[in-house]
Amino acid sequence: MSEDPDFDMEVVEDDELDSYAPSDSSTEADVSTGGELEQEQPIGQERPKTQTADSGTVKLGPKELSIPSVWNITTFEEANESEKPIGYGVVKPGPHIENGIPLIRITDVVDGRLEVGQDFHRISDELDEQYSRSRLDGGELLVSIQGTVGEVVVAPSELDGANISRTLARITPGEGLNTYWVKYFLGSKEAQDYIEVVSSGSTRASYNIGDIRKTKLPVPPLPEQRKIASVLYAVDQAIQKTESIIEQAKRVKRGAERKLFRRGYYQHGVSEKRLTVLPTDWKFEPLEEHTQSSAFGPRFSGDLYDDDGNVAVLRTTDLDSQGRITHETMPRAALDLQEIEDHIVEKGDLLITRSGTTGITTVWDGYRIPVIPGAFLIRFRMSQSVDPSFLKYYINSDVGGRRVDRRAKGGVQKNLAGSDLLNMRFPIPPMEEQEEIVKVLDGFDAQITQEKNLRDRLQSLKKGLMQDLLTGKVRTADKAIDVLDEVVEHG
Secondary structure, three states: OOOOOOOOOEEOOOOOOOOOOOOOOOOOOOHHHOOOOOOOOOOOOOOOOOEEOOOOEEEEOOEEEEOOOOOEEEEHHHHEOOOOOOEEOEOOOOOOOOOOEEEEOHHHEEOOEEOOOOOOEEEOHHHHHHOHHHOOOOOOEEEEOEOOOOOEEEOOHHHOOOEEEOOEEEEOEOOOOOHHHHHHHHOOHHHHHHHHHHHOOOOOOEOOHHHHHHOEEEEOOHHHHHHHHHHHHHHHHHHHHHHHHHHHHHHHHHHHHHHHHHHOOOOOOEEEEOOEEEEOOOEEEEHHHHEEEEEEOOOOOHHHEOOOOOEEEEOHHHEOOOOOEOHHHOOEEOOOOOOOHHHOOOOOOEEEEOEOOOOOEEEOOOOOOOEEEOOOEEEEEEOOOOOHHHHHHHHHOHHHHHHHHHHOEOOOOOEOOHHHHHHOEEEEOOHHHHHHHHHHHHHHHHHHHHHHHHHHHHHHHHHHHHHHHOOOOEEOOOOOOOOOHHHHOOO
């Protein structure tokens, strides 16, 4: 693992160690298994017992996963509650019914979470009754089985009485299984690789109900399941808290931008110029008057791209929506420096995307080798009358972004002309005020970057923990780990 958890764990060496259809199933086909109806397992049928992992391995498709020999092995068909068989939900939801029954779809799962209180699609009572067997009690596992397959969430208890669409399968782990343990195992790299293999082979990826039933599941003793799930759940909570802080900082920053670009740092009176509200003592001038030179990125043969090249190329894909640059993703090219001399960017140059996602703006911050903009970026070398970071924040904000968007031409693929940008008027405060505004917005960006770095470290920690804990490489059985109430509630 890349980082150690906050508790000591023992590393154990390897040698120590079909049924689903709506109520009128005579007319509905199982769309997730190619249209064939599957025979229903009688309610109350005794589930097969788990098997001891004598070989110390679980076979997931072509791969074998090593696990402690004291763990058991089962399948999802054997592990699922017999009275709530594995299956998908409503095939044709129909129109939204005001005050109807909430219908959970894969589109409601965002960043691996299912948030209560969303504006769910709602179906009629009659349709819900037809699909009563896929109705939720809360606490079940929901797995995406069509399109983007393999997303796994635990249905919150608040969704008791809701139903699911055919894009989701409901799994209800039975006695001796903790739902969060099963969730995390399904989210592991090994399980996801297996799901990808069995879901491929058609135009639309599909994790069939039959394949879910046959999927192998390692089963540690229940106390160990709870400990492992508690560790991973705690990391998940820390990640979610960090993401909430990031989103809050972004909202506050957007509010600050609207205030700063309309009323100024010193809270001036305002006036309207060309449908734009700005402080009365700010200038409103064409970009050309504050630009020394401008140029598109050069075009060159793709054959010149070379991992050992002497020049890096900044592309639109190396920028996020706020113009932050990912230097590590820039490709290299072997080019004659004399031929591209006029295109090499200098620290402080303003760069604006001109095709596809137009108007994303950044200020070049330097790099260890020469860099040129890609063909879909325009480079502006600014005069001393404007701070390029001020223009970056203005164009990337809701206030300036809408104005720049209106300059873009075309249909699906929009394009910005360099001449249109040069002729476009921009608000230009006194330099002192530009610098104060940049300082405020830099502060927000620094906070967002700090929280994103923390989130990335937590995600890396979780990835390492999943690799070690879910395979039994690191054991928790005899460790003093607090088991969370939220985990115990689910088995």
